[in-house]
Amino acid sequence: MQAKKRYLTLFSAGACLILLFCFGGIQVPLSRKGPSRRDDRSLTGYHPGARWRRFSASLQPFSPWEHDQSDSHNEHISPRQKRDAISGVYTGKRCRMESCFDFSLCQRNGFKVYVYPQQKGEKMSESYQNILSSIEGSMLYTPDPGQACLFVLSLDTLDRDQLSPQYVHNLKAKVQSLHLWNGGKNHIIFNLYSGTWPDYTEDLGFDIGLAMLAKASISTENFRPNFDVSIPLFSKDHPRTGGERGYLKHNTIPPYRKYMLVFKGKRYLTGIGSDTRNALYHVHNSEDVVLLTTCKHGKDWQKHKDARCDKDNAEYDKYDYREMLYNSTFCLVPRGRRLGSFRFLEALQAACVPVMLSNGWELPFSEIIDWNTAAVIGDERLLLQIPSTVRSIHQDKILSLRHQTQFLWEAYFNSVEKIVLTTLEIIQDRVLQHTSRSNLMWNSLPGGLFTLPQYSTYLGDFPFYYAKLGVKPYTKFTAIVHVVSPLVSQSQPVMKLLVVVAKSQYCAQVIVVWNCDKPLPAKHRWPVTSVPVIVIEGESKVISSRFLPYDTIPTDAVLSLDEDTVLSTTEVDFAFTVWQSFPDRIVGYPARSHFWDSNKERWGYTSKWTNEYSMVLTGAAIYHKYYHYLYTTYLPASLKTMVDQMSNCEDILMNFLVSSVSKLPPIKVTQKKQYKETMMGQSSRASRWADPDHFAQRQTCMNKFASWFGTMPLVHSQMRLDPVLFKDQVSILRKKYRDIERL
Amino acid sequence: MYASGKYSSRGPALIPRMKTKHRIYYITLFSVVLLGLIATGMFQFWPHSIESAADWTLDKRSVHDAPLVRLPVSSPIPERGDLSCRMHTCFDVYRCGYNPKNRIKVYIYPLQKFVDELGVPISSTGLSREYNDLLSAISDSNFYTDDVTRACLFIPSIDVLNQNSLRIRETAQALTMLPRWDKGMNHLLFNMLPGGPPDYNTALDVPRDRALLAGGGFSTWTYRQGYDVSIPVYSPLSADVELPERQPGPRHYFILSSQTAIHREYRAELERLKEENGEALLLLDKCSNLSQGVASARKRCYKGQVYDYPQILQESSFCVVLRGARLGQAALSDVLQAGCVPVILADSYILPFSEVLDWKRASVVIPEEKLSEMYTILKSIPHRQVEEMQRQARWFWEAYFSSMKAIGLTTLQIINDRIYPYAARTYEQWNNPPVVKWSSVNSPLFLPLIPPRAPGFTAVVLTYDRVESLFRVITEISKVPSLAKLLVVWNNQNKSPPEGEKKFKCPECTAIDGLSLDQTHMVERSECINKFASVFGTMPLKVVEHRADPVLYKDDFPEKLKSFPNIGSL
Numbered sequence A: 001m002q003a004k005k006r007y008l009t010l011f012s013a014g015a016c017l018i019l020l021f022c023f024g025g026i027q028v029p030l031s032r033k034g035p036s037r038r039d040d041r042s043l044t045g046y047h048p049g050a051r052w053r054r055f056s057a058s059l060q061p062f063s064p065w066e067h068d069q070s071d072s073h074n075e076h077i078s079p080r081q082k083r084d085a086i087s088g089v090y091t092g093k094r095c096r097m098e099s100c101f102d103f104s105l106c107q108r109n110g111f112k113v114y115v116y117p118q119q120k121g122e123k124m125s126e127s128y129q130n131i132l133s134s135i136e137g138s139m140l141y142t143p144d145p146g147q148a149c150l151f152v153l154s155l156d157t158l159d160r161d162q163l164s165p166q167y168v169h170n171l172k173a174k175v176q177s178l179h180l181w182n183g184g185k186n187h188i189i190f191n192l193y194s195g196t197w198p199d200y201t202e203d204l205g206f207d208i209g210l211a212m213l214a215k216a217s218i219s220t221e222n223f224r225p226n227f228d229v230s231i232p233l234f235s236k237d238h239p240r241t242g243g244e245r246g247y248l249k250h251n252t253i254p255p256y257r258k259y260m261l262v263f264k265g266k267r268y269l270t271g272i273g274s275d276t277r278n279a280l281y282h283v284h285n286s287e288d289v290v291l292l293t294t295c296k297h298g299k300d301w302q303k304h305k306d307a308r309c310d311k312d313n314a315e316y317d318k319y320d321y322r323e324m325l326y327n328s329t330f331c332l333v334p335r336g337r338r339l340g341s342f343r344f345l346e347a348l349q350a351a352c353v354p355v356m357l358s359n360g361w362e363l364p365f366s367e368i369i370d371w372n373t374a375a376v377i378g379d380e381r382l383l384l385q386i387p388s389t390v391r392s393i394h395q396d397k398i399l400s401l402r403h404q405t406q407f408l409w410e411a412y413f414n415s416v417e418k419i420v421l422t423t424l425e426i427i428q429d430r431v432l433q434h435t436s437r438s439n440l441m442w443n444s445l446p447g448g449l450f451t452l453p454q455y456s457t458y459l460g461d462f463p464f465y466y467a468k469l470g471v472k473p474y475t476k477f478t479a480i481v482h483v484v485s486p487l488v489s490q491s492q493p494v495m496k497l498l499v500v501v502a503k504s505q506y507c508a509q510v511i512v513v514w515n516c517d518k519p520l521p522a523k524h525r526w527p528v529t530s531v532p533v534i535v536i537e538g539e540s541k542v543i544s545s546r547f548l549p550y551d552t553i554p555t556d557a558v559l560s561l562d563e564d565t566v567l568s569t570t571e572v573d574f575a576f577t578v579w580q581s582f583p584d585r586i587v588g589y590p591a592r593s594h595f596w597d598s599n600k601e602r603w604g605y606t607s608k609w610t611n612e613y614s615m616v617l618t619g620a621a622i623y624h625k626y627y628h629y630l631y632t633t634y635l636p637a638s639l640k641t642m643v644d645q646m647s648n649c650e651d652i653l654m655n656f657l658v659s660s661v662s663k664l665p666p667i668k669v670t671q672k673k674q675y676k677e678t679m680m681g682q683s684s685r686a687s688r689w690a691d692p693d694h695f696a697q698r699q700t701c702m703n704k705f706a707s708w709f710g711t712m713p714l715v716h717s718q719m720r721l722d723p724v725l726f727k728d729q730v731s732i733l734r735k736k737y738r739d740i741e742r743l
Numbered sequence B: 001m002y003a004s005g006k007y008s009s010r011g012p013a014l015i016p017r018m019k020t021k022h023r024i025y026y027i028t029l030f031s032v033v034l035l036g037l038i039a040t041g042m043f044q045f046w047p048h049s050i051e052s053a054a055d056w057t058l059d060k061r062s063v064h065d066a067p068l069v070r071l072p073v074s075s076p077i078p079e080r081g082d083l084s085c086r087m088h089t090c091f092d093v094y095r096c097g098y099n100p101k102n103r104i105k106v107y108i109y110p111l112q113k114f115v116d117e118l119g120v121p122i123s124s125t126g127l128s129r130e131y132n133d134l135l136s137a138i139s140d141s142n143f144y145t146d147d148v149t150r151a152c153l154f155i156p157s158i159d160v161l162n163q164n165s166l167r168i169r170e171t172a173q174a175l176t177m178l179p180r181w182d183k184g185m186n187h188l189l190f191n192m193l194p195g196g197p198p199d200y201n202t203a204l205d206v207p208r209d210r211a212l213l214a215g216g217g218f219s220t221w222t223y224r225q226g227y228d229v230s231i232p233v234y235s236p237l238s239a240d241v242e243l244p245e246r247q248p249g250p251r252h253y254f255i256l257s258s259q260t261a262i263h264r265e266y267r268a269e270l271e272r273l274k275e276e277n278g279e280a281l282l283l284l285d286k287c288s289n290l291s292q293g294v295a296s297a298r299k300r301c302y303k304g305q306v307y308d309y310p311q312i313l314q315e316s317s318f319c320v321v322l323r324g325a326r327l328g329q330a331a332l333s334d335v336l337q338a339g340c341v342p343v344i345l346a347d348s349y350i351l352p353f354s355e356v357l358d359w360k361r362a363s364v365v366i367p368e369e370k371l372s373e374m375y376t377i378l379k380s381i382p383h384r385q386v387e388e389m390q391r392q393a394r395w396f397w398e399a400y401f402s403s404m405k406a407i408g409l410t411t412l413q414i415i416n417d418r419i420y421p422y423a424a425r426t427y428e429q430w431n432n433p434p435v436v437k438w439s440s441v442n443s444p445l446f447l448p449l450i451p452p453r454a455p456g457f458t459a460v461v462l463t464y465d466r467v468e469s470l471f472r473v474i475t476e477i478s479k480v481p482s483l484a485k486l487l488v489v490w491n492n493q494n495k496s497p498p499e500g501e502k503k504f505k506c507p508e509c510t511a512i513d514g515l516s517l518d519q520t521h522m523v524e525r526s527e528c529i530n531k532f533a534s535v536f537g538t539m540p541l542k543v544v545e546h547r548a549d550p551v552l553y554k555d556d557f558p559e560k561l562k563s564f565p566n567i568g569s570l
Helices: A002-022 A029-033 A037-046 A067-076 A079-089 A126-136 A171-176 A274-282 A309-318 A321-326 A343-349 A380-391 A395-413 A416-435 A439-443 A493-502 A543-547 A569-581 A626-633 A637-646 A650-662 A684-690 A692-709 B002-014 B020-054 B129-139 B168-177 B264-280 B311-315 B331-337 B368-379 B383-401 B404-419 B427-431 B434-439 B467-477 B509-517 B519-536
Strands: A113-115 A150-152 A187-191 A212-215 A259-266 A289-294 A328-334 A353-357 A477-483 A507-514 A533-537 A557-562 A591-597 A602-606 A620-624 A667-669 A719-723 B068-070 B106-108 B113-115 B153-155 B188-191 B212-215 B253-257 B281-283 B299-302 B305-308 B316-322 B341-345 B457-463 B483-490 B546-550
Touching: A079 B264, A079 B368, A113 A126, A126 A150, A126 A416, A187 A416, A259 A274, A259 A321, A259 A380, A274 A289, A274 A328, A274 A380, A289 A309, A321 A328, A328 A343, A328 A380, A343 A353, A343 A395, A353 A380, A353 A395, A395 A416, A439 B427, A477 A493, A477 A543, A493 A507, A493 A557, A493 A569, A543 A626, A543 A637, A543 A650, A557 A569, A569 A620, A569 A667, A569 B546, A602 A692, A620 A626, A626 A650, A637 A650, A637 A692, A650 A692, B106 B129, B113 B168, B129 B404, B153 B188, B188 B404, B253 B264, B253 B311, B253 B368, B264 B281, B264 B368, B305 B311, B311 B316, B311 B331, B316 B331, B316 B368, B316 B383, B331 B341, B331 B383, B341 B368, B341 B383, B383 B404, B457 B467, B467 B483
Parallel strands: A113 A150, A150 A187, A187 A212, A259 A289, A259 A328, A328 A353, A477 A507, A477 A557, A507 A533, A667 A719, B068 B113, B106 B153, B188 B212, B253 B281, B253 B316, B316 B341, B457 B483
Antiparallel strands: A557 A620, A591 A602, A719 B546, B299 B305
16 A cells, blocks of 8 residues: 555656646756757746847947948939939828928918919819808818918719719819819819728729829728828718817716727628628627627628628617717727728717727827827727727726817817818928927817917917916916097006006016007106006007907916006006916906897896806906917908997907907906996097997907807806905904005 | 645545535546546647747847748748738737737747748848847837737748848748748838948848838838838947037037038038038048048048047037938937937838837928038027927937837837827827926816806815804805805814714814914924925915906905905905
């Protein structure tokens, strides 16, 4: 028995040893010397020490200093000739800005866009009509082809699917006959659909020459980087201007919704692009991952239907698409026949984070949008991993992805106008190169269309990036006083105002905008102040000149004042400290409100004291200098002329502008109770206020502005910011801004 | 022997006294299972053992001892490299698999010395110092695996950093000899100096099938966006010279040109600029009459005056980086190191790591044609932006240019980000220098959402044992119309929370009410603040002088018309 026991022990020990050895768990010295290659392999493969080691021997550098000299090999080729040679070689699929675009056309007049006149009898889809009118309404438009840098056809190129009713025939001949065509140089061609059943090629069916493509569903293979622009696929109902807001109204924490991942759409059974959708059922679990497909589309679907169709179709009908869209954390966007699909924009608007399954799709505006911040870029080959991938995404990340979908939707996608302007601005950035937007300008609030690099290329010069850069706005302001009545006495309100404002510890400079018909008063008639007072005589003496981005404004902040404003130094100081916390908003005193007048079906304006407000008038307000630039360059001439002709509403327009950029209400700060319209004495302004027309004008303005913006950007607020101890029952000596409480 | 001893002691315990018949039966069963396992093991590892013939074992660590591989003349040459390659067409993503760390595994081939049939090596330099540094850095990193079967990315140990030292055809043949080459799938080549005279291609001329190329000096026509990685040309001065970081600000010179191999047309253009703008520009060239023993790479001259290079770069706000025969210039690295803002004139050049780095914040790119307008263009840049660019330039060098390690790991991280895009590093992570990372605010909730009132709010009351004041709070707060829910957190382990509406007095309440006045309490709270600030590494709290009140707060206005009339009446 003992012997057998020993035998057994030995045997099992041996067995274990072989087992361990087999899997490389322990190394037996013998095996290293052994002739067997197999053993050798198993060791080098698994030994933790078998790293790639640094060689200690002295090695040569990869590039000796002399290599720099070898560049002189090239001496005989002139760089200029080299540049010229490029444009002949790299054409067609290899077009780039350097080789196919004539920059010299943009030198004289900047980046201006010309639209060919529309020819009679040419049919044009509504979408293309919208594209053209968006360009014509933009600040980049020029009606003069001689000034243009970029040309847009009036021939509808959106739908190049030969089977489509929108298809325009004989494009080739029509394009060639345009006398400005110039081989397509400096032209941009908009396209949503190309190719048709069965292969859906990306060919447009005519020779585009050297023209750029702004195309939906473009593949990375055909996309010419920094030349073409990938645009989103949008439906014919996409609004021309304004556009719907995103659906996210409030945050939910934790961020998970009823469904984790959803999709509802057609399944193609065979042919191009059918694989991914055919495989979706593998991942569908009818609980939180709901991926539904239907075979019921096209005339003869019954003919091709497979074994799963009936079951799929039944499941498909059980769910409502909208309900799923709004209640899902992630939305699958698989390719269809073409690479892009409508699902993409729908998911974006619904704050349902898109999960892309469309290999080789050059995502919309990929040149400037960092899609990793708003979508999950999946790989069709890894469909089965998608559920675990999305489940692994951290809650914080989901929240920020969701916010980013909303930002991008509203900044670049919610109207045809935004899509078109974004396309043009991308090209302008390429043309102006050193005055172009950085990645941060495009990918954070308020977005590239509101951040104009012509103002400055430095992020810290804008009101939007202080927190992101960890810097603060400049700690002084410039006061701009708008003067319309002549100087008659030293006790005039404007004289007092100048003294009071100049006394503020934060005041760097005072600018008087002299918009009065009388000639400029002599220098000595202005009050003596410790800060410089600069008087600027408006050339055309229009009211908009108070909002010009004067070079003489050295500060980030502007304190805008009417000549009859009554303020104390303390009030100014306090308002400025508040503004430093809210540099992207208007901070000031006189507040007004808008409301929807349902009887008249239009917007109303009220100056009544109410519990809320949506505007702070620029008669006494602090805001960022950048808004002067935006007011002057971004707003259309039509609105500015209207304001100038009436000499009214400029303050409302400024509030519209700032709120449409910041999406936030202005901020009202405390004031002494003397700033009331009724108290404004004999000034010219008072007569203006008393004028009943004046008020009616302001109603009209509201509605004009709202229609240009396409939406009502003003936002209500019920908050007023007071100094911390304001009217608290503590000694007045402990209060920093005690003057504000004293009457 | 330890293992066997351990198991021998356990053996009998597993099979306690049994009948011999049973024992034999068990032994047979056990042996069968064992044999099966061994067979499986052999089957598993057999195919790889063929490759291992070429493996280079641990003990040989000198370059000269690397195994010699002779390339037959007829050995196949890979295809030139497909310009349409993208990650979804030419990269086998299945090899990377799904892993919870979202990190790719990188395998490095052991060093071999390739020679042609006549015994002439394929490269004149063999393994260079820089490539050795690069491979060692990767092998020391988290990306590395020595298990070829688990690797997602393969890096040949064939050094192709400098095309000039290569025999192109033979190098290509050597690539196909790699055991896992498989048409270059998932292979990564590092090249810094592509092309050769006279026309200098902008990508490595070695045919390489589908291999990814990390190249210095790509042009827009050779760069496969989203597939290749554009890398810097490493400057050996990075390791040799220590330039202390300088505070951003104006420098003695405005523009400096320090490259030595500038085409005469461009040099003439620069001279013209200097004539117009005088002292603001400094134009340096190589020195013609240096005494023996002085490293010419470290000196620059202007009209007989000698300047130390790269130190002189620190004396200028902007430094010109002009294309030479190649688009990628090592000077870019020196310029960044000096904290000088590079002015890049190299049309169609794909800037290093442009997939992730925002070069607009660190450099000025000017078309070559506009060289003559350089001065005016640079003058129009705001001062504060120049300072930010100087800081940003230095940071780019420190993080992504300063060593072969930095270049190699950045390249791998970029590829990693493509394979696991949902776990990719963010713009801020790539582009913000540490000082900005600390001081800036990046919240996942950045949208200006004004939530609707309908859902109301939830009140959370933290309580210990002051039941009376708890009930007071509850009574008051439950009057608020928009209260949706009230949550009481009972924070006292020794007492169970009161039930229902039962009210009772607590005698200690008054004593605890005085708590916040207690001196030690204040001291404790100050200590907390200091502790928190030190953990955060900064003081995140900000001081403001304002307070939010309702619009008509304390205004001389009928109270009943105010939305919030009772505020401030406590």
